[in-house]
Amino acid sequence: MRVSVPNIPQSLLSFNQKANKVTVSEAIERTSAFLAPGNVTLITGAGVSVDSGIRAYRGQDGRYMNPNYKPIFYHELVDETEKGHSFRQRYWLRSYLGYPSVREALPNTTHYALAALQYAGVIPRLITQNVDGLHHAALSLSHPSPVKIQESILELHGTLHRVRCKHGHITERNVFQDWLASANPKWKDFADSIEKEGAPLRTNPDGDVAIEHLGISYDDFVVPECPTCLQENRHNNVHKPDLVFFGESITEYVKKRSYLDIENSDRVLLIGTTLATYSAFRLLKHAIELKKPVLMINVGPSRADGVEGVQKLDIASGDIISDVVRNVLVQRGGIDSVVERMLSSGIRKPPPKEDDGDRALAS
Template identity: 30%
Template sequence: QRAGLLDGVITQNVDGLEAAAGCTGVVQLHGDLDRVVCLHCREVTPRAELAVRLREANPGFDARVREFRALNPDGDADLTDEQLEGFRTVPCRRCGHDALKADVVFFGETVPRERVETSFALVHGARALLVVGSSLTVMSGYRFVLRAAERGTPVAVVNSGPTRGDAKAGVRVDAPLGEVLPQLAGELAGELAGELAGER
């Protein structure tokens, strides 16, 4: 992106690492765990703010996960009814309803339309689509590969292991991203620098 080769990033990750790494124009397709949304009025607030409010509402609460297997991949923890006894939720500061959740798209939910439209606009404006680190199992990401292929836009896939989009890819690299991406970025930046030098 710093070399001018990448117009935007569409990510299915919800951890915000792309933005933390300095990427701009990131579409977080499935949302961001750092945000909380009210299901009633759609107000979005920082998750850290909610954590402070919950601590203030529950000063003596100290439930802990006793077994590692009780912690789920999405960060949720299985707690007993006894551990949750007396726990108080807090309402949305804007509308007063208590239907707050992490601002992420869970299985069975729909990706917000504006995110999908923004992502399709990126695909439509692209000269090529590079997919990295995704099996493309979920349609919410795979649809962009289908659209690129439908439009005749070249697709390249870099992933450890097979992906659902392999048949649509003109280039397929089965290797760890940590090895491939730095090399690819260096080569493309070098090619771009050579092209710019030739134009001068």
């Protein structure tokens, strides 16, 4: 089986971006005008979480722009042969070490500004490709119920915060982390030493970390068995995070829901995504087919470049979005205390630049 990592076509990487460059004031004005009528469906990607310290998949420092990087595919992770077991050892060791950085990441100013637009009803539907849960954390500041949050946010590719065994038993990720720690005391000590030294490993949006430069082997890492399966008198240590791996399809429910979110909107906004994965790109295609106005805010090339009907602003959302929210909500009747709190919340702490040694890593 041959499965490739979705990426931006080379023709688009060299696409002339100068026409999309805008000043901050122009971007604020154009985005405000686009959002003002309301009923917008928003699609976000990893670029939205960069200011929370989580690297994007693609772009200058994106791990998937490194031709040597080989992520684990779905068929490899669930393979029940010895080879599959080795893939799971590799995945879960790296994820065990990397997950705390994602778990402890805080929503940034863009997350909170977008949550303010959700709270105000300008963006009733948000589709995210991110698996970090930061949109949920930001929206929770306005105190909606967990059910309301789930209705407002569709996780196109799932979440890193749950684990599912091959028989469908779901475990909260923090509990699974404890299982991994108990089964691997040596690696728990290693993880504790990293935290104590304050020198975290390079973490990617899916919780994966780079450790090959440390000369580490995965051979002794123990992937625990599912306790529920053991209660059902069967052995099973095939687990995966409750997210979509490369080579795996999104569920029919998520696909239909995402299409409905596009159909029920009057316009579509895209922020921080290259649309390299087809599950996201086809939503843009669906919006264009339905003649919905589309605005994209993203730094650098994307799969939408050159697509007729797409306005593109090449600018970081964090540079403009708080001012955009103020503009739009003042026009719609004012800003209440909840929105003020959201607009005064959030960090802006992008990850450090990648060093050349890490860029050269093959895994």
